[in-house]
Amino acid sequence: MDTHNRWFILFTIFIALLLAVMPLPVHWLWFRPAFCALLVIFWTTRMPQELGVGFAWMVGLIEDLVTGSTLGAHALALAVLAYFSLLTYRRTRAFNPGQQLMWVFVLVGINQLLGNWVHSLAGKPVPGLTFLWPALTTALLWPLVTPWLHRMASRLQIR
Amino acid sequence: MLGLVATALILTNLYTDWLDPARERLSSLAAPFYWITDTPSRVGGWAGEQLRTREELLEENSRLQHQVMLLEQQAQLLAAARAENTQLKELMNSAESVDQRVLVAQVIGVSPDPLEHVLIIDKGRSDGVLQGAAIMDASGLLGQVIEAGDFSSRVVLITDANHALPVQVLRNSVRAVAEGTGDLYRLKLRHLANTSDIREGDLLLSSGLGGRFPAGYPVGEVTSVKRDPGRAFADVEVQPRGRMNRSRFVLAVIDVVPPTGDGLEGRVDPAAQD
Numbered sequence: 001m002d003t004h005n006r007w008f009i010l011f012t013i014f015i016a017l018l019l020a021v022m023p024l025p026v027h028w029l030w031f032r033p034a035f036c037a038l039l040v041i042f043w044t045t046r047m048p049q050e051l052g053v054g055f056a057w058m059v060g061l062i063e064d065l066v067t068g069s070t071l072g073a074h075a076l077a078l079a080v081l082a083y084f085s086l087l088t089y090r091r092t093r094a095f096n097p098g099q100q101l102m103w104v105f106v107l108v109g110i111n112q113l114l115g116n117w118v119h120s121l122a123g124k125p126v127p128g129l130t131f132l133w134p135a136l137t138t139a140l141l142w143p144l145v146t147p148w149l150h151r152m153a154s155r156l157q158i159r
Numbered sequence: 160m161l162g163l164v165a166t167a168l169i170l171t172n173l174y175t176d177w178l179d180p181a182r183e184r185l186s187s188l189a190a191p192f193y194w195i196t197d198t199p200s201r202v203g204g205w206a207g208e209q210l211r212t213r214e215e216l217l218e219e220n221s222r223l224q225h226q227v228m229l230l231e232q233q234a235q236l237l238a239a240a241r242a243e244n245t246q247l248k249e250l251m252n253s254a255e256s257v258d259q260r261v262l263v264a265q266v267i268g269v270s271p272d273p274l275e276h277v278l279i280i281d282k283g284r285s286d287g288v289l290q291g292a293a294i295m296d297a298s299g300l301l302g303q304v305i306e307a308g309d310f311s312s313r314v315v316l317i318t319d320a321n322h323a324l325p326v327q328v329l330r331n332s333v334r335a336v337a338e339g340t341g342d343l344y345r346l347k348l349r350h351l352a353n354t355s356d357i358r359e360g361d362l363l364l365s366s367g368l369g370g371r372f373p374a375g376y377p378v379g380e381v382t383s384v385k386r387d388p389g390r391a392f393a394d395v396e397v398q399p400r401g402r403m404n405r406s407r408f409v410l411a412v413i414d415v416v417p418p419t420g421d422g423l424e425g426r427v428d429p430a431a432q433d
Contacts, residue, residue, distance in 0.1 A: 071171075
């Protein structure tokens with residue numbers, strides 16, 4: 001299998017990791033979009049044959065290391081996310097933007113739910129449904145980011 | 160399959176400390192990310208310093224010189240007091256106090272998780288900062304190192320909801336445990352009897368019990384005491400002295416010999432017993 005311009009995928013992941021640890025004012029921390037989850041959905045939907053659950057798992061593990069959360073928390077969440085995303089990639093592609101947005105909300109919501117589960121295992125206080133805010137912001141970010149990512153991916157002919 | 164591996168990893172990480180060495184090793188991988196995201200504020204700070212006028216610098220210089228003079232004068236008084244203190248301690252045959260070395264570190268990042276109060280500083284094991292080192296700023300205690308990497312470490316603040324430290328009231332040495340609340344400006348005193356002598360405005364110092372924090376550093380000030388006769392314990396709120404989310408430079412206390420046991424019994428010199 002020949003690969004072409006795969007570095008761009010790693011580059012987007014790198015940017016997502018930077019954004020994931022970027023300092024934010026305290027009250028905005030709850031609304032930080034789950035950038036890595038967004039990218040995992042995007043890349044698994046675009047290249048379902050090449051990128052799978054293993055890819056998402058590795059991204060999650062690196063995110064765990066970088067953000068300093070419990071090792072495996074993001075790995076688990078992103079692997080499950082990638083699994084669902086791979087099950088439904090044909091439908092996701094056919095959705096109109098509004099439907100896509102809602103579907104991304106559901107997927108990232110599952111991701112956040114798993115993250116929250118690990119949080120409560122770790123004995124951190126879990127404040128209501130606030131953990132779902134990132135799902136909303138990520139869904140709102142989806143229509144802004146994906147056209148650009150699609151354009152770049154076609155131009156670079158990533159295989 | 161990978162899900163199972165991840166779950167196993169989570170459980171190992173949460174309930175054992177087998178993974179801690181690996182984490183500390185790999186945290187050097189994470190440091191560059193924090194360093195890069197910190198760049199804008201560093202550039203901003205640099206530009207702010209470069210673009211200052213001569214007058215401003217002169218003014219600041221004279222202000223700092225005044226401050227140095229005042230501090231030096233206080234240090235002289237302290238030197239005398241310290242000598243006296245050592246003498247008295249020798250007379251009482253108690254454990255000698257250890258001279259502490261402090262190191263200035265820069266905060267390069269904050270944990271992205273809003274549920275924990277964790278800072279990332281730019282000093283690590285190669286500079287002598289080890290796990291458990293106390294971190295403070297100019298006005299008070301901030302927290303302790305929970306993970307020391309080679310060139311950076313993670314510091315949990317005393318306001319983190321999972322953190323508690325032993326404290327002592329300066330006025331009358333009443334001991335208590337100050338617990339983080341998850342709020343950057345609030346600590347709580349746990350299990351303090353309704354009848355204990357504590358009031359608003361009392362200054363709390365670290366007591367050094369437990370052996371993690373050096374004794375005698377300011378922790379916070381009591382802001383409110385509520386005594387409800389129906390409840391066993393008083394409801395005491397404390398405002399931390401350290402500037403939790405505003406300190407850019409912090410001090411790491413290194414080279415502290417941890418006291419043996421619970422720190423309550425003084426070390427007995429065998430020579431003094433005969």
